[in-house]
Amino acid sequence: MTAAAVTRRVASVAVLLAAATLLTTGCGGDGGGGKPTGEGRSTSAARKAATRPPDGQATSGTFNSSDIGWIQLMIAMDDQAALLLGLVPDHSSDAEVEKWAKPVAAGYRRELVQLRELLSRAGVPDTNPHHGHDMPGMVTEEELRTIEGTKDAAFDALFLAAMREHLDQAAKIAHSERSAGTDPATKKLAASVEKTSLTWRARLPEATSGRP
Numbered sequence: 001m002t003a004a005a006v007t008r009r010v011a012s013v014a015v016l017l018a019a020a021t022l023l024t025t026g027c028g029g030d031g032g033g034g035k036p037t038g039e040g041r042s043t044s045a046a047r048k049a050a051t052r053p054p055d056g057q058a059t060s061g062t063f064n065s066s067d068i069g070w071i072q073l074m075i076a077m078d079d080q081a082a083l084l085l086g087l088v089p090d091h092s093s094d095a096e097v098e099k100w101a102k103p104v105a106a107g108y109r110r111e112l113v114q115l116r117e118l119l120s121r122a123g124v125p126d127t128n129p130h131h132g133h134d135m136p137g138m139v140t141e142e143e144l145r146t147i148e149g150t151k152d153a154a155f156d157a158l159f160l161a162a163m164r165e166h167l168d169q170a171a172k173i174a175h176s177e178r179s180a181g182t183d184p185a186t187k188k189l190a191a192s193v194e195k196t197s198l199t200w201r202a203r204l205p206e207a208t209s210g211r212p
């Protein structure tokens with residue numbers, strides 16, 4: 001990752017924590033080497049799509065823009081993390097990594113079902129306004145291809161680094177949603193996401209150069 005990309009990601013985290021109602025402000029970046037989106041939309045347009053329902057699509061009265069923004073952002077992040085976790089059985093050489101990843105992958109599958117149920121209840125289409133964006137905690141398509149091209153200790157090191165960043169960011173934005181959101185079920189799920197992210201993060205194995 002380039003220094004510009006690291007700077008952009010750090011700045012994005014600060015924005016997310018300082019303005020919880022703009023939970024998806026971390027998408028992309030203005031210059032600084034940001035990657036273009038697969039949908040060809042500007043960062044500004046992506047932010048609007050993530051923090052309000054699409055034109056003509058009214059949401060349930062208990063949801064505010066932070067609820068919708070958090071749900072959409074978590075679906076995008078978890079979808080990519082699930083793909084990364086799916087690589088472990090065929091690429092990892094570390095039994096501790098495989099042991100850690102199996103229940104986490106199952107947890108993400110359950111979490112994605114809950115998130116999509118909330119999005120449906122809110123009356124918002126299951127689209128991805130973050131497609132192709134480089135943001136804190138997001139495993140990008142480029143990163144996924146790079147990690148998929150490795151095996152054994154090299155894979156484990158990249159996998160653990162990506163999951164560490166993902167879990168740290170998931171906990172931070174879930175914490176923000178708990179104070180900025182209004183829908184009780186969404187805030188309850190955010191509390192669960194924060195707790196499980198911190199738990200999984202604490203149990204994350206350390207990267208090694210290969211275990212005997």
